[in-house]
Amino acid sequence: MSPLPQSSTPLAVRMRPTTLDEVAGQRHLLRPGSPLVTLAAETGADQGAVSVILWGPPGTGKTTLAQAIARSSGRQFIELSAVTAGVKDVRQVMEKALSNRDLYGTTTVLFLDEIHRFTKAQQDALLPGVENGWVILIAATTENPSFSVITPLLSRSLLLTLEQLSDDDLAQLVQRAVVDPRGLDESVRLDDEALATIVRLASGDARRALTALEASAHSAWATKLEADAVPTASAADASDADFDPDAEYGESDPDDDRPTITSEIVAQSVDRALLRYDRNGDEHYDVISAFIKSIRGSDVDAALHYLARMIEAGEDPRFICRRIIVSAGEDIGMADPNALTVAVSAATAVQMIGMPEGRIPMAEAVVYLATAPKSNRSYSALDAAIADVRAGKAGRVPKHLRDAHYPGARRLGHGKGYRYAHDSEFAVVEQQYLPDELVGHEYYAPTANGNERDVTARLEKLRRIIRGH
Secondary structure (H helix, E strand, O other): OOOOOOOOOOHHHHOOOOOHHHOOOOHHHOOOOOHHHHHOOOOOOHHHOOOEEEEOOOOOOHHHHHHHHHHHHOOEEEEEEOOOOOHHHHHHHHHHHHHHHHHHOOOEEEEEEOHHHOOHHHHHOOHHHHHOOOEEEEEEEOOOHHHHOOHHHHHOOEEEEOOOOOHHHHHHHHHHHHHOOOOOOOOOEEOHHHHHHHHHHHOOOHHHHHHHHHHHHHHHHHHHHHHHOOOOOOHHHHHHOOOOOOHHHOOOOOOOOOOEEOHHHHHHHOOOOOOOOOOOOHHHHHHHHHHHHHHHOOOHHHHHHHHHHHHHOOOOHHHHHHHHHHHHHHHHHHHOOHHHHHHHHHHHHHHHHOOOOOHHHHHHHHHHHHHOOOOOHHHHHHHHHHHHHHOOOOOOOOHHHOOOOOOOOHHHOOOOOOOOHHHOOOOOOOOOOOOHHHOOOOOOOOOOOOHHHHHHHHHHHHHHHHOOO
């Protein structure tokens, strides 16, 4: 039997803050005078009666904030899940809230989890209570409310965006759970590497971090109890053996019989291999470099491998998506203009649906980019033009291209002789566009890859017409 504190309630639930001061992270929403802090004030603070929609990734504290607000303010707290609740349940809550307000002067806080799962009709049922102040709605969603919440409800609520917890926030949360009487009550020790492993595997999710800690604590005690049950060797044997029974647990104090949670125990407990990856160190840059170069080199398998490493290491998906977008413009370019659309669409999808489902559109984008024809000629052409500008090869804009709309411009010859391209059959005319110093200079030289093969033929014709050849 484990000497850990006995409870049928998960550690993540036991450690849920009872006040806003205990909440980890989200400092941008908890400044003095902010809507959530005002909402958590005593019930006499009428200015706090405003409904809010909390939007953020899983494990960032949406439920925690709602419950802390309800406890701090002394208001009646009712929780519904959009997964199980229907219109009838919502109406019952509204009726009870109205009754409590009129009979007892009590304000009800209705916390609705996963509001994006509510249909339009179900969300419509919330409107009377929110609009008339029968309830203070705190709705939580992991999906963009602009797409998942009806406009009338959005307009009657404050939209607050929760940020993914930082590594420091998670470390503080885990360390508190180790010593807090509500948590593990100092029944285990946690070494620094194990703490870093839990934080990394949690990927900004507080619930995941505490679940991993709880599983690791049970595993550490099970290992210790199993070792303690093994019969000890005789004194003679022990004297001949160079064996320290405390070394296995990392214990230095002979009176301290607690096991130590190590990074290996954490990995075994959550069934995840340890992955060397420092989001602020060399491994971060090495992996993303290999990822981009694999896409550029059209090795789809290597690209997916490095994508998997970043996802498993808890890399910020927004960072990965930004690099995918850059790769689409830098390495594919005009060889397949759709690549940039695919990359941007994947980034938008990740923002809308979050992780872990966000890995699906990311994988699609990576496969598309890695297997697409490659060309860097668009951005290299721009770099060449920038180099000329920096070298002073700019020159004056030809007079016929200058703005002719302001008074006196025509007298200066601005716009004189300009040929409007759309007046020609193919919307291309013979005309000088570059400054005199750069006439005939060519920056863009398309490849024969993919779409650029067709661009090459068209570009040759365009240049001949424009230059009058």
